[in-house]
Amino acid sequence: MKKKAKTYHILGGGLAGLCAAKFIKEKNKNNNVIVYEAAAHLGGRCFSFYDKILQKEIDNATHVVLGANKEVRKLLRIKDWSNQSYFFDEEKINTHFWRYISFILLSIFNTKACQIPYSAILKLLQKLFPFGTDKRKIYFSKGDLSKNLIEPLRRYADEIKLGWKLNSFQAKNDVVQKLIFNHGEVEIGSKDQIICALDAANYHKIFSGPKFEFNPITNIFYRTSVPLTLPKNIPFIATPNQTADWIFIVGDMVAVTISDSSQLEGIEDEELARKIWLEIREINGIKAAFMPPFKVLRHQRATIKQDKKNNMLRPKTAQSSYKNMRLAGDWTMRNWPCSLETTVLSAKRAIK
Ligand SMILES: Cc1cc2nc3c(=O)[nH]c(=O)nc-3n(C[C@H](O)[C@H](O)[C@H](O)COP(=O)(O)OP(=O)(O)OC[C@H]3O[C@@H](n4cnc5c(N)ncnc54)[C@H](O)[C@@H]3O)c2cc1C
Incomplete structure (x- = not known):
């Protein structure tokens, strides 16, 4: 049976967020992908x-x-x-x-x-x-990081909202219902999915994630x-x-x-x-x-810092504490070095 298309909200337009967009489209090209990025450019730590x-x-x-x-x-x-x-x-x-x-x-x-x-x-x-x-x-x-790595991934997003900074969110029964950005609020539909590809510091600030x-x-x-x-x-x-x-x-x-x-x-x-x-x-x-x-x-x-203490703070899986939100990003993979390779793997895991 053909899988039904979904809307995916991707938080963060670094390599993890953009790879997530790619893997979502490869799963079903009719999926609707929206990327929200706080900065004026894509790429995060790699541009x-x-x-x-x-x-x-x-x-x-x-x-x-x-x-x-x-x-x-x-x-x-x-x-x-x-x-x-x-x-x-x-x-x-x-x-x-x-x-x-x-x-x-x-x-x-x-x-x-x-x-x-x-x-x-x-x-x-x-x-x-x-x-x-x-x-x-x-x-x-x-x-050439932008030209060879970041820009070619743009095409997998249906919409890219640059300058959209996530400030907070609302959740009920462990489900994220609303994302609150500097430019407005986004209601999350009951079938929608969120991929959180923020860096570790912002994930901590907004979603009370671990403090690295x-x-x-x-x-x-x-x-x-x-x-x-x-x-x-x-x-x-x-x-x-x-x-x-x-x-x-x-x-x-x-x-x-x-x-x-x-x-x-x-x-x-x-x-x-x-x-x-x-x-x-x-x-x-x-x-x-x-x-x-x-x-x-x-x-x-x-x-x-990839020492024992900080490594143990990294999640074991891509599932966040919210049912409709998964995690991607170099810091999310326990035991893996924080690198481009790990970032791609983390996005793959989040979409799988
Ligand atoms: C100086 C340096 C050298 C490196 N050298 C290498 C190397 O040689 N080889 C290698 O493999 N890796 C290297 N890396 C690591 C590599 O760059 C990272 O692992 C990779 O870029 C991480 O991507 P990411 O998408 O997980 O995170 P990020 O690139 O940090 O992406 C997170 C995105 O979320 C956005 N964001 C944050 N807060 C919000 C918000 N509130 N609302 C909306 N968006 C938000 C950020 O602006 C950013 O674009 C290096 C990194 C640095 C900094």
Whole structure:
């Protein structure tokens, strides 16, 4: 029998909300999908924008996707994977093996390795095993997150309400009956479904969800007058012993990522950019030259802190405490790293 079409109200137009729209339409193309997004743009923590200082389209943060991230790879329209499967100086990795493993875990979980629960590390190992060449391939965003990932998902929504911020709601007998936005109220029909794809902090605020702690990530972008090169002409490098964690080269842009960057809080943008610029020049083998235009982006709540305590606060299933509302989002999957891959999986689970 043909399934009857339903109306789905999606709260949040980040990757989780947009993937939910896709999976709803794939279930039944006659379903009616409405996305409500508080910001003026889609993408949440994953989008690109034109930066006036750098005079270039940049990503809010350089996002790395591994070949092993099957779900997000299906969505990404990319051709230029890097075949580079080494990140470090091989001699160093042999002598400081555990330090490097800790560094990789920090990069994946945005949490100090010693704080990550074993259950989460085990889940990661299961996903990566066996770690063949294809799984090791790397894609990193190049100012194209919106174009390659977010924008193509737009078409799955019948209506996108940008600037619609959910302030509160009304419920009766564990069923959400009304959503109250800054622009007005929306009655929820008896057959309608709600997919809550808000970030963890807003879910806590509006729906009294669990109260998480968060870890920041800092990104710095430099626009150089001529393209910079890294040793052996590789496009990116991990620098575990420096302030910068990862350095990526995209034409005349140098992008730097620093995970769990709380230690940088007291440092002014200019001072931080200068410190890291010196590190880059040293790797590059050229002594300090003047610093090019730069942009520092500090994401205070980049991901939840993925330690044991916060991991246990994550829900076990996608069902919320309201019968007509399911949860999606990177923070909703217990034991999974907060990443694009997990976000897609969470949307799949919510719709299933
Ligand atoms: C700096 C940084 C670097 C990262 N690097 C990587 C990486 O290299 N690789 C990787 O895989 N992942 C990375 N991630 C993680 C990845 O970006 C996230 O896992 C993913 O984007 C989460 O998507 P989401 O839809 O669950 O949440 P969000 O993107 O946070 O979406 C939630 C949406 O809800 C909206 N919203 C909030 N409140 C309301 C309200 N009241 N009413 C309506 N809408 C509301 C928000 O505006 C937002 O659009 C990184 C994240 C950051 C911040």
